[in-house]
Amino acid sequence: MSIQLPAMRGLLIDLDGTLYHGTKRIEGADTLITYLRETELPFRFVTNNSSATPEEVAKRLADMGISAEPAEVCTSAQAASGYIAGKRPGASVFAIGEKGLLEAVRGAGLTLTEEKPDFVLQGIDRFFTYERLAKAVRHIHEGAAYVLTNPDLLLPSTDGLIPGAGSIGAMLTAAGGKEPVLIGKPSQILMDYSLKSIGLTAGETWVVGDNMATDIAFGKSAGCGTVLVLTGLTTLKNIDNYMKQAGCEPDMICHQLDELRSYISDRRGI
Known part of the structure; x- marks a missing residue:
């Protein structure tokens, strides 16, 4: 696991496979978002899923115990x-x-x-x-x-x-x-939309997700820091194959979301 990511002032966080599976919250998702709020670290929920409105996405997250507002949601x-x-x-x-x-x-x-x-x-x-x-x-x-x-x-x-x-x-x-x-990940179009929403540049932002071909390629092509979480599509069994298919590697790999939260806390000293 890499320990040197680019400067970070905000995060673009995937949903499906990263924070939840269907209607089931992934362990550590609630405490990660709570930590980001408490430390006033900007973030956006960025999803390729086009089926739900931002209001519905925010409610879905809230129903799973993950604090969310519609304005924090960026959809394809x-x-x-x-x-x-x-x-x-x-x-x-x-x-x-x-x-x-x-x-x-x-x-x-x-x-x-x-x-x-x-x-x-x-x-x-x-x-x-x-x-x-x-x-x-x-x-x-x-x-x-x-x-x-x-x-x-x-x-x-x-x-x-x-x-x-x-x-x-x-x-x-x-x-x-x-x-x-x-339009969606890994396209620059959704990246530009998300960065405009969060008010940051790519070099100030980390992308967090479970999919090499979309989330990680999305961040890499834009110049963001990238964090692969092994909570969804990518696992220890298939990671080498998915990295080969995507043609890139994440800056950091976390097995669980609590690991990411701890890393951010150590890095920022908060």
């Missing part, structure tokens, strides 16, 4: 909608996704439509159908730009791994014949 749905609005204010969007994505689209001043959209925006959709796939493919072939909230093929849950937005995206990319604009 928010960043994706902001990206589209920046490219074409008021654009029309055909959305494949759940409540978090749909509300983010509306909140960015975009218009949801089923016909002739400017953009196809796709996230995770646990009610996804072949009919929605067929419509999205037709729109892409007719010229709509394709935006993907995140590339996660798998997500950890209470019952084990489940397919993520990237699995739907693989079908849509193959059938649509067009590579999407990627």
Whole structure:
């Protein structure tokens, strides 16, 4: 485990597999966030999951005993909608996704439509159908730009791994014949959104997560310090394989969240 990370003034913290599995809090998640609050160390909950609104994410965390506010949540749905609005204010969007994505689209001043959209925006959709796939493919072939909230093929849950937005995206990319604009981790787009929210630079920020291909690659490409926690997707059994696939290594590896909290406390002397 490395003991020399870049300067740290704030943290971007993953959720699924890092702070919880499904509806089950990971040991040490509550005390880590409480410590960050008590020491006034800024942080943001940064998630590739586009299904929930920031309010719902904050409530989910609070229900598990993890203190959270909606303003502290950065989702791929928010960043994706902001990206589209920046490219074409008021654009029309055909959305494949759940409540978090749909509300983010509306909140960015975009218009949801089923016909002739400017953009196809796709996230995770646990009610996804072949009919929605067929419509999205037709729109892409007719010229709509394709935006993907995140590339996660798998997500950890209470019952084990489940397919993520990237699995739907693989079908849509193959059938649509067009590579999407990627918004979520490891894309710089979500990084820029999150850093703007927390008010820090990449060099002042650590990224904490359980996924080498998204969380750690996300931080590495931006120049953040990176902390891999072995609480979710990555374990001692698969870490070498995942590091090889990601093409990078974390600055620090923690087996448990309490280990990370202790390290931060020692480093800051608080």
